[in-house]
Amino acid sequence: MRSKSGILLHAIGLVLIIAFSLFPFYWMVSSSFKTQAQILASPPQWFFTPTLQNYADIFADAKVVNAIINSLIVATSTTLLAVALGTPAAFALARYEFKGKSDLWFWFISNRMTSPIVLALPVYLIAMYANLLDTHIVLILIYLTFNVPIVVWIVTDQFKSIPPDLEQAARLDGADQFTIFRKIYLPLGAPGIAVSAIFSFIFSWNELLYALVLTRRNVQTAPVVATSFMSGYELPWGKIMATGTVIVLPVTIFALIVSRHMVRGLTMGATK
Amino acid sequence: MSFLQLDTIKKTYGDVSVIKGVSFAAAKGEFVVFVGPSGCGKSTLLRMIAGLEDVTEGHLYIDGKDVTYEEPAKRELSMVFQSYALYPHMSVFENMAFGLRMAKVPEAEIKTRVTEAARILHLEPLLDRKPRALSGGQRQRVAIGRSIVRHPKIFLFDEPLSNLDAELRTQMRVEIAKLHRDLGTTMVYVTHDQVEAMTLADRIVVLRAGLVEQIGTPTELYDRPANTFVAGFIGSPKMNFIKASVTGVGSGSLTLANPSFVGGTLSVETVSTGRVKAGDTVIVGLRPEHLELNAAQPLLSLTLDFAENLGGATQLYSRSEGDIVAIVVHGRPDVKPGDTLRVGIEGRHIYLFDANGLAL
Incomplete structure (x- = not known):
């Protein structure tokens, strides 16, 4: 039993952490409803009459709308493909012994050890020779190289925590490997799959470097467009913040939808 | 098939x-x-x-x-x-x-x-x-x-x-x-x-x-x-094993020696007399539930270490000369640690094994 002062300190700590992490978010959202003068006012204006002008401006801009659609296409396709390709790989790595397994495992992890900028030029050249510059496909492919390892990594761990007895019981029940994967491992691995899907989505949605290097006009993604406001002689803070808010929304919604699968103790009751 | x-x-x-x-x-x-x-x-x-x-x-x-x-x-x-x-x-x-x-x-x-x-x-x-x-x-x-x-x-x-x-x-x-x-x-x-x-x-x-x-x-x-x-x-508590040396081989019986036996020796009837000779070591097996206290013809003389009261039965742990012998008796016998127990068993309940542990 914790003391009352302990609980109070705990609560204060939590409030501070929440305030610290949410304040920038608050600043972005509130600024998106301010005029340029209100944003630049010092001291900051805590109370103001909100305006929707910034949103009207960005949604009137075909570039922004297109960018968001592009981002949605790229992030959704990447996430779906990463999960579809990564989970069977994770199943194999978690449950089978085969030659070169540990090397393969290391390769999956080491994929994330390289700094993306190191590969930017070679990737650009490959994309150019393959005539893939400024297409959705090139972004999806390059994001998959980052996201499949993440899915494999997280989901393998999740699959390993499923008692092997369950698989053997299913084998005796007459289930083949694919059925075991589909009926036992996928539902029980849902928390890990959900986490890895969120990571995939966020990564693909936020990625800036490759999006900047590999796209021109047609498939610019949202982060690329948001930064493009920063060129020229003025900084339209209101539009930047409004774009930022719009960019954050889909990720938040996606995370909320998926997070209901992130319940712990899903395998409880399988074994004593 | x-x-x-x-x-x-x-x-x-x-x-x-x-x-x-x-x-x-x-x-x-x-x-x-x-x-x-x-x-x-x-x-x-x-x-x-x-x-x-x-x-x-x-x-x-x-x-x-x-x-x-x-x-x-x-x-x-x-x-x-x-x-x-x-x-x-x-x-x-x-x-x-x-x-x-x-x-x-x-x-x-x-x-x-x-x-x-x-x-x-x-x-x-x-x-x-x-x-x-x-x-x-x-x-x-x-x-x-x-x-x-x-x-x-x-x-x-x-x-x-x-x-x-x-x-x-x-x-x-x-x-x-x-x-x-x-x-x-x-x-x-x-x-x-x-x-x-x-x-x-x-x-x-x-x-x-x-x-x-x-x-x-x-x-x-x-x-x-x-x-x-x-x-x-098989059996609980497990069988007691006492090592003894063969001192005499008769027709259909063996004479065994161990200080735990009353009088130092024990005569056991067996059909396997041909498989042992004098001087061999044999293992005598006695199930705890077959042993009885205050037998008319006691076989072992033991000192009680402690007794466990199980309600309907009592488990007695006793020893002599390095052998530990468990006994299960019905009811609650009036004994206390340190007492000398004179324990008997029916001849047909005595198990014999050779020095390698194989049944005789």
């Missing part, structure tokens, strides 16, 4: 030999128990029958068919795991129906069979629950139910009761015995608990270090253990 036959089955993991050649046959409807200490290979053997472990050498036949390399599902067996291995994301009904769905049994038939199994195992009110909402005993029943619905040729049980508390274990033991009586299916049951082995088995296979020590009915193993290992394993 036997219903289940193991023909010099061997299992090795790399250089480690786990099962070193087990041959055994069970008749249809028989309840066979594999018993032995942990690490003896009994679970591995069961999993080889199930098809979950490969057979390194030897052959396995079920119902006259060689299934050594057959897929687990095609062997038409079902297994109750020590951990139950219930599918946690499925309801009790779905857990039991899973195997039938895999076998593409019609939905109406699935419903009939699951309902029937649920009735037998008193699971009817729980069919919609998930395993996590069940108690240990209920999970155990579901695991058994999942086996029953498939109408397997053989039931395999891998230490199914070891996760239950003592009371529930006794209750489930009785239920499994009833189930065997009602279904009449061949059952192979693995346990390290000799009480489960004695009470459930038609025949017991005693294993040690990957080898069969003895196969027989519970009574045979209790009355005529092949060696000191089986003698010590």
Whole structure:
């Protein structure tokens, strides 16, 4: 039993952490409803009459709308493909012994050890020779190289925590490997799959470097467009913040939808 | 031909030999128990029958068919795991129906069979629950139910009761015995608990270090253990062993010497006089429940160490000259630590083993 002062300190700590992490978010959202003068006012204006002008401006801009659609296409396709390709790989790595397994495992992890900028030029050249510059496909492919390892990594761990007895019981029940994967491992691995899907989505949605290097006009993604406001002689803070808010929304919604699968103790009751 | 036959089955993991050649046959409807200490290979053997472990050498036949390399599902067996291995994301009904769905049994038939199994195992009110909402005993029943619905040729049980508390274990033991009586299916049951082995088995296979020590009915193993290992394993508390030297070999009797014996010597009737000679060491086996206090013709003179009152019976731990002897007596004898006990036994209850532990 914790003391009352302990609980109070705990609560204060939590409030501070929440305030610290949410304040920038608050600043972005509130600024998106301010005029340029209100944003630049010092001291900051805590109370103001909100305006929707910034949103009207960005949604009137075909570039922004297109960018968001592009981002949605790229992030959704990447996430779906990463999960579809990564989970069977994770199943194999978690449950089978085969030659070169540990090397393969290391390769999956080491994929994330390289700094993306190191590969930017070679990737650009490959994309150019393959005539893939400024297409959705090139972004999806390059994001998959980052996201499949993440899915494999997280989901393998999740699959390993499923008692092997369950698989053997299913084998005796007459289930083949694919059925075991589909009926036992996928539902029980849902928390890990959900986490890895969120990571995939966020990564693909936020990625800036490759999006900047590999796209021109047609498939610019949202982060690329948001930064493009920063060129020229003025900084339209209101539009930047409004774009930022719009960019954050889909990720938040996606995370909320998926997070209901992130319940712990899903395998409880399988074994004593 | 036997219903289940193991023909010099061997299992090795790399250089480690786990099962070193087990041959055994069970008749249809028989309840066979594999018993032995942990690490003896009994679970591995069961999993080889199930098809979950490969057979390194030897052959396995079920119902006259060689299934050594057959897929687990095609062997038409079902297994109750020590951990139950219930599918946690499925309801009790779905857990039991899973195997039938895999076998593409019609939905109406699935419903009939699951309902029937649920009735037998008193699971009817729980069919919609998930395993996590069940108690240990209920999970155990579901695991058994999942086996029953498939109408397997053989039931395999891998230490199914070891996760239950003592009371529930006794209750489930009785239920499994009833189930065997009602279904009449061949059952192979693995346990390290000799009480489960004695009470459930038609025949017991005693294993040690990957080898069969003895196969027989519970009574045979209790009355005529092949060696000191089986003698010590079957029966609780375990048999007392006292080493003695042979001082005289008569026709149909041996004279043995040990300071614990009253008068220093003991004459035992045996038919195996030809296998020992004077000067040999033999092991005398005495079951605690056969020993009696205040015998008219005492055989051992012992000092009481301490007594455990079990209510209806008392366990006495006594010693003499380095031998520790346990005695079980009915009621509560009026003795206290330090007392000298004069203990007797009927001649027919004396077991004799040679120096290597083999029965004489």
